[in-house]
Amino acid sequence: MKDAPLTRTDALAAWQDFLPRTGDYATKRNHVVIGHPHVSRLSAAMRYRLITEDEVIKDTLMTHRFLKVEKWLQEVCWRRYWKGWLELRPDVWTSWRRRVAELRRNLPPEVLSKADAVAAGQSGVACMDAFAHELIHTGYLHNHARMWWASFWIHAEKLPWELGADFFFRHLLDADPASNTLSWRWVAGLQTPGKTYLVRLSNLEKYLSADQLKQTAGSERIADGVVTPFLQTDYADRSKKSLPAYPVSYTQKNQRCGLWLHADDSSPEIGPLQTLQPVAVAAFNNPSVYQNQYRLSDQRIACLRKVLTDGITRSASHYACPATLIESSDTVVSLSDWAQAQQLQEVVAMAPTVGPIHDLLPKIRQHLNQLGIQLTLIRRESDTHAFALAGAGFFPFWEKMNRHLQATANDQAHFPFFETSHAL
Ligand SMILES: Cc1cc2nc3c(=O)[nH]c(=O)nc-3n(C[C@H](O)[C@H](O)[C@H](O)COP(=O)(O)OP(=O)(O)OC[C@H]3O[C@@H](n4cnc5c(N)ncnc54)[C@H](O)[C@@H]3O)c2cc1C
Incomplete structure (x- = not known):
């Protein structure tokens, strides 16, 4: 597996390498294959802005027809959507950090030991343990594996989502306060209240390679229908605040x-x-x-x-x-x-x-x-424009972004795609 690019030069090279493949992304991206050839591995580079979403979106639209790369663009926009959602509800972040500290202090030792064992890849469910090892050793997990593993932690192991999210945050090279916290909340059923994501063996069998499925120990624990929702309390204030106002340009002053x-x-x-x-x-x-x-x-x-x-x-x-x-x-x-x-x-x-x-x-x-x-x-x-659109769910956000990107694709003189004159 290629390492995630962690300099701008490497990120631009990795992106140029992946750009032609964005046309196949929609059909291949869910397959969790060793080496991860069907996904970009650009998340750390984008998270630290070694390369910006605007650059990626612009190159994509200049290379492919919109409909061919819609899924790719949608995924890139998920990052901005999560960021905007959290900018508008900062307490969800502070509440998560507070809960992690409280849980470490107050949970019974046997629950903490169990959490440590599952995070160390000792749950006894071989495919889930392989994902824990992959994360610890490489700092990366495919999106589908993140969803399965988070669901396993919460709904099969009945562990607090906050500690699972903390395990990811400590190890993922791309660890991002918004994408990580909010994706874990989504799997737990807190982000879209009542809608949980449940891991199912048949889904792993569809998307993992035969080699990865050879180790079957413990797989009965994630057989279809076995894992049921483990609902947890939401301690965060998720009421929407106003987006902090920052200028979008800088005028040099006569000072150091x-x-x-x-x-x-x-x-x-x-x-x-x-x-x-x-x-x-x-x-x-x-x-x-x-x-x-x-x-x-x-x-x-x-x-x-x-x-x-x-x-x-x-x-x-x-x-x-x-x-x-x-x-x-x-x-x-x-x-x-x-x-x-x-x-x-x-x-x-x-x-x-x-x-x-x-x-x-x-x-x-x-x-x-x-x-x-x-x-x-x-x-x-x-960012200012995109964050302001992240007040509700992803699909209303995407509807507006989608319309805007399609308009931009037809008029490529208008980049970056959110000029003031061009705002939604
Ligand atoms: C439980 C859980 C925790 C996660 N934690 C993080 C995290 O801490 N940091 C992080 O960057 N992503 C996180 N994600 C989102 C997603 O899994 C990763 O961005 C993606 O797997 C990164 O690999 P890639 O660059 O090869 O993705 P690709 O499939 O190549 O996607 C291209 C880009 O689109 C963006 N993207 C794709 N999927 C998502 C998504 N679901 N949410 C947000 N952005 C997305 C990323 O910027 C990514 O680099 C998490 C997902 C889950 C389910």
Whole structure:
């Protein structure tokens, strides 16, 4: 299996390799085949914005007829839909993090031991254990395997969805606060209340290769009809808030500004900050926080370092100024120290989306304020438009996106596809 691309150069090459295959994606994507030739493996690259959804959508529409690639475009848009949905309901993220800590503190030891055993691939159901091993060893699972495994954890093993989602979050290289939390909630029946996703052996038999099906130990536990819904309480406030307003472009001021680069969007130079003139760029890598607070796997930590190193290298060349990856145990303190040392009057960054970096914003703002330094966050225009459409279910969202993409496909001069003049 090819490794997931974790630099922009590798992501662009992997994308060019996969682009011709997006025409077959609809018919092949559900097959979970060793090596995963039918899917792109671009999720980590897209999650950290080494390559943007806009670039992928544009190339797709310029290469294929819309109807041939509709399923592919729809899947790419799921990422943005989940992101937008969570931007509008940030408590769903904070509530999940809170519950993970509470469950670890309060669950009976035998339940925690069982959860640990299932996550270590010791459930006794051979195909599910193989997926747990694949995740731990490679940092990746095919979408269908994620659905089966999450369903197995929740509905067959009767374990809290929050701890399963945490296991994924610690190991997936593409771990994304929105796609991960909300997909787990969907499998649990919380996202679309009452609608659970139940794993069935016949579905695995249809989509796994004969080799993968050879090990049958424990498969009676997932035989069709055996797994029944295990309904869990929703502790989150899922009421819709207004989308935080961020500018979509930046006007250079006559003051010293620095660019803060982070993993939620590691390619500011191909977005609205392309023409920024920073005197310095910095990114902050926090392995001790990743380890102690989030218990991330070693390969996930290495992935984050690689993504930030790549972003810093590109920034140094694009912005022609000093760019540094700062190893730190506290982003808030390190960022303020850096801004002060560089005598900045303004720190500019792409707006982090709901998740660990976003959680730091109030403190970052407060520390910078105390130093008299302004924090300016910019959001891509296409995100602003797409997030605003994510208020309800995916299909109303997709209906509007679909119409817009088809219009764009017929008029390729209009890229990026959500210009203000072109908004929905
Ligand atoms: C329980 C569960 C947890 C998940 N956790 C994550 C996660 O933490 N991070 C993450 O990026 N994805 C997550 N997904 C979504 C999806 O499984 C992965 O994005 C996909 O498998 C990544 O592999 P790929 O790039 O080869 O996908 P491809 O099939 O090649 O899809 C292309 C791109 O479309 C997007 N995409 C495809 N399917 C989905 C989907 N269902 N939801 C959102 N975006 C999608 C991704 O950006 C992906 O790279 C999760 C799904 C489930 C069921």
